[in-house]
Amino acid sequence: MWQVKSVFGPTVQGEGLNAGRPCLFLRLAGCNAWDGRAETRAASACPYCDTDFRGGERLDWAAIAARFAACAPAGNAHLGCVLTGGEPLLQADEDLLARLGAVFAWVDIETNGTRACPPRPANVRISCSPKRISGQPVVVEPDWWKILIPDQEAFLPMALASGRPVLVQPTCPDAGPQGPAYRAALDRCLDLCFRHGCRLSIQVHKVVGVE
Ligand code: SF4
Secondary structure, three states: OEEEEEEEEEEEOOOOOOOOOEEEEEEEOOOOOOOOOHHHOOOOOOOOOOOOOOOOEEEOHHHHHHHHHHHOOOOOOOOEEEEEOOOHHHOOOHHHHHHHHHHOOEEEEEEOOOOOOOOOOOOEEEEEOOOOEOOEOOOOOOOEEEEEEOOOHHHHHHHHHOOOOEEEEEOOOOOOOOOHHHHHHHHHHHHHHHHHOOEEOOOHHHHHOOO
């Protein structure tokens, strides 16, 4: 059983190396970077967090699979799954990762990196957007990094030194991907791409207006 916030789709993966690919989302509830309440958001590790991950319901695999079946387009053998949160590695275990890997063509785990990942099939990959959380170092070994600029730029040297792909993504304020603060962050990302070979990540789902 897992505490599930939502299952939805079809949509497109908005971020990371699979950006633009069709997928369903499995959002697990809870996060170790913020308790999700508006009054504590500014003081959290992620004051820009745009996700509601509180609450949800306890579901077993049969119930999760039924939710997937209800929203999956028929006959798409290329459909992926984004396992996200909150922080999905607070709950995701080997059983869940094996089931997702067996059902979907590809699976992205979107994690803040502070929890180790259980054993997983080869088509289940880790996208780590590291967050500075007191007393909780980044321990995961991701398939790629996604560094939020400017808020988490301190992680950039570590990510570049790892030799894995490094995506840089401008922090998106509540108003969406627009405005002078967003533009400045985007320009900083472009500069990092030009100087260090980072890849630009621009939250495709927000640009095209899907969940
Ligand atoms: S780790 Fe992710 S889900 Fe959790 S508070 Fe930070 S941005 Fe939000």
